[in-house]
Amino acid sequence: MANWIRFSRADGAVGFGTLSEDGRRVTPFDRSPFESAEPAGHEFDVEDITLLAPCQPGKIVALWNNFYALSKKLDKAPPTHPLFLIKPARSVIGTHEAIRRPISYSGKIAYEGELGIVIGRRCSSVSVEEAEAAIFGYTCVNDVTAGELLQEDPNFPQWCRAKGFDTFGCLGPTIATATGFDWRAARVITTLDGVERQNYPLDDMIFTPAEQVSLISHDMTLEPGDVIACGTSLGIGSIKDGAEVSVSIEGIGTLVNRLL
Amino acid sequence: MANWIRFSRADGAVGFGTLSEDGRRVTPFDRSPFESAEPAGHEFDVEDITLLAPCQPGKIVALWNNFYALSKKLDKAPPTHPLFLIKPARSVIGTHEAIRRPISYSGKIAYEGELGIVIGRRCSSVSVEEAEAAIFGYTCVNDVTAGELLQEDPNFPQWCRAKGFDTFGCLGPTIATATGFDWRAARVITTLDGVERQNYPLDDMIFTPAEQVSLISHDMTLEPGDVIACGTSLGIGSIKDGAEVSVSIEGIGTLVNRLL
Numbered sequence: 001m002a003n004w005i006r007f008s009r010a011d012g013a014v015g016f017g018t019l020s021e022d023g024r025r026v027t028p029f030d031r032s033p034f035e036s037a038e039p040a041g042h043e044f045d046v047e048d049i050t051l052l053a054p055c056q057p058g059k060i061v062a063l064w065n066n067f068y069a070l071s072k073k074l075d076k077a078p079p080t081h082p083l084f085l086i087k088p089a090r091s092v093i094g095t096h097e098a099i100r101r102p103i104s105y106s107g108k109i110a111y112e113g114e115l116g117i118v119i120g121r122r123c124s125s126v127s128v129e130e131a132e133a134a135i136f137g138y139t140c141v142n143d144v145t146a147g148e149l150l151q152e153d154p155n156f157p158q159w160c161r162a163k164g165f166d167t168f169g170c171l172g173p174t175i176a177t178a179t180g181f182d183w184r185a186a187r188v189i190t191t192l193d194g195v196e197r198q199n200y201p202l203d204d205m206i207f208t209p210a211e212q213v214s215l216i217s218h219d220m221t222l223e224p225g226d227v228i229a230c231g232t233s234l235g236i237g238s239i240k241d242g243a244e245v246s247v248s249i250e251g252i253g254t255l256v257n258r259l260l
Numbered sequence: 261m262a263n264w265i266r267f268s269r270a271d272g273a274v275g276f277g278t279l280s281e282d283g284r285r286v287t288p289f290d291r292s293p294f295e296s297a298e299p300a301g302h303e304f305d306v307e308d309i310t311l312l313a314p315c316q317p318g319k320i321v322a323l324w325n326n327f328y329a330l331s332k333k334l335d336k337a338p339p340t341h342p343l344f345l346i347k348p349a350r351s352v353i354g355t356h357e358a359i360r361r362p363i364s365y366s367g368k369i370a371y372e373g374e375l376g377i378v379i380g381r382r383c384s385s386v387s388v389e390e391a392e393a394a395i396f397g398y399t400c401v402n403d404v405t406a407g408e409l410l411q412e413d414p415n416f417p418q419w420c421r422a423k424g425f426d427t428f429g430c431l432g433p434t435i436a437t438a439t440g441f442d443w444r445a446a447r448v449i450t451t452l453d454g455v456e457r458q459n460y461p462l463d464d465m466i467f468t469p470a471e472q473v474s475l476i477s478h479d480m481t482l483e484p485g486d487v488i489a490c491g492t493s494l495g496i497g498s499i500k501d502g503a504e505v506s507v508s509i510e511g512i513g514t515l516v517n518r519l520l
Contacts, residue, residue, distance in 0.1 A: 058318065058348070058349055059319075059346075059348045059349070064416055065415065065416065076415045077415075079413050079415075079416070080412075080413070081412070081413070081421075083413055083415075083416040083418065084418075084420060084421065085345075085346075085419075085420050086319075086345075086346040086348060086420045086424065088318070088319045088346060088480055089318055089319070090480055090481045090483070091480070102478065102479070103385055103478065104385070104478040104479075124426065125363055125364070152340075152341070153339050153340070153341070153343055155325065155336045155337075155339075155343075156324055156325065156339070156343040156417075157416075157417060158343060158344075159345075159419075159420075160344060160345050160346045160419075160420065161341075161344065161479050164346065164479060164480050165479060165480060166384065166480055166481050218362065218363065218364040219362070219364075219421050219424060219425060220348055220350055220351070220424050220425060220426060221350045221426050223350070
């Protein structure tokens, strides 16, 4: 398993690289891991760079109701196909970037810690086996939500609006490559100002990552760098202005974002 | 007013240009109209090119319930904010490209003739006046919908899925620049195999184009080339496999797509 990062350097240059096992050193690569990237240039300290979102998805496909525990709590039947909305490219931020409260919204803003699937190759209408091979790796997601907008109009649940604001798609800090990352053994742990709020096992997922990729690829072409946010489980809640949310998955790292 | 097109030539090269008033001649430009494009090269016949979608939106923001006549017919209150979903970039096709039936879906597929707003400059949280200036122009939209998926799950209306399939975002044939195009005087006329099915006035819109751009720019940053599909009005219906849909707006032209 490797951990891929995207970063900016002091001179503003943006690059891709892999982290050493202790997380302290960066091996730079000549292009994104979705192309045929080769190591290029000297290793350097992770202290010398700023981490960015590890990829630049053209879209985030974000699932609702994809965990048995949450489905049971909500008293909603498990779906027969992934239920999703789309978060636009501009919603994406990386670790330690600020979640910005929309100037037009003074209501509650919720965190949702999730696993993110990072697509490695273009896929359309692929089988579960082909989907498995199309998964480049996994990242942490905070699927931020302006909760009070969801049901603001009684005739139309506003999923894309409530979850689509700029900075509401937190991704990072790394992409753990699929080879060697055992999502079935992993948990999503979300803290709010250091207090644990979510701690749920990924093997409670209704649609596995490969099933999600296969089924969604029948709905739309998925592109390298696109992210599927696998949905959240129990324990979501509101973020007070100024509070810090962290989403951790062992093997990927900890994604940290403050609401400003 | 100018009519901008995007096209491919016989050698596969893709370019931008403007159409002569009679629609027969093309003046090529050196880049997209969202940059500082200059005429470049010799005029040529429109017969010598293939029209493509006139822009390549990163996202289409597609409205629901934005016409008083439809709102009244559906017996739904006019919304207080644009109600929208997002259609991904890969849904876009141009005139005379085929709408492809998803291999996973055998149900009804609906046409929805609409006005499309083409964004000319990046905008975020802009006023109505600033929004007016950010509108580059207007195009025709066929907001194709796999209608039976919308309510397939009783707990989650699947707007993004039903409208997000590849080829379900038909745009074109031109972009009429905002200067000189009077949307208040225009009508959307949709035909199915030559029979008129929709013919509605754009001045029945609930949110005007500039209001839409302003309000939606408070929800997410809009980028040059992004399209807002203004929603449809009365007369939507199903497209039989093999049938041809045309969406016409005077001053823009006729967008023609067949369902295959």
